[in-house]
Amino acid sequence: MGTMIHVCLETEGAPAAESQHAAGERWICSCGANFVYREGFNRGGGLTLEWWPAPALPQPRRRIVRKGLLFGPRTGS
Numbered sequence: 001m002g003t004m005i006h007v008c009l010e011t012e013g014a015p016a017a018e019s020q021h022a023a024g025e026r027w028i029c030s031c032g033a034n035f036v037y038r039e040g041f042n043r044g045g046g047l048t049l050e051w052w053p054a055p056a057l058p059q060p061r062r063r064i065v066r067k068g069l070l071f072g073p074r075t076g077s
Contacts, residue, residue: 009035035052038052
């Protein structure tokens with residue numbers, strides 16, 4: 001994945017570049033793309049704090065209890 005400018009970062013509701021953000025702060029745009037505000041190298045090679053694309057945080061699955069299964073839980077040794 002190459003470095004690219006995401007259009008949602010320039011729309012209404014996106015975090016403003018001139019406002020203060022904590023390092024590690026996350027933002028999810030309306031299209032579902034995830035961003036994190038972190039330190040990184042820009043195209044010019046300079047170290048900057050910016051919004052960078054990031055993978056989504058994994059959410060734990062809810063355990064589904066199914067009653068009435070054909071086979072019950074294992075028993076015995």
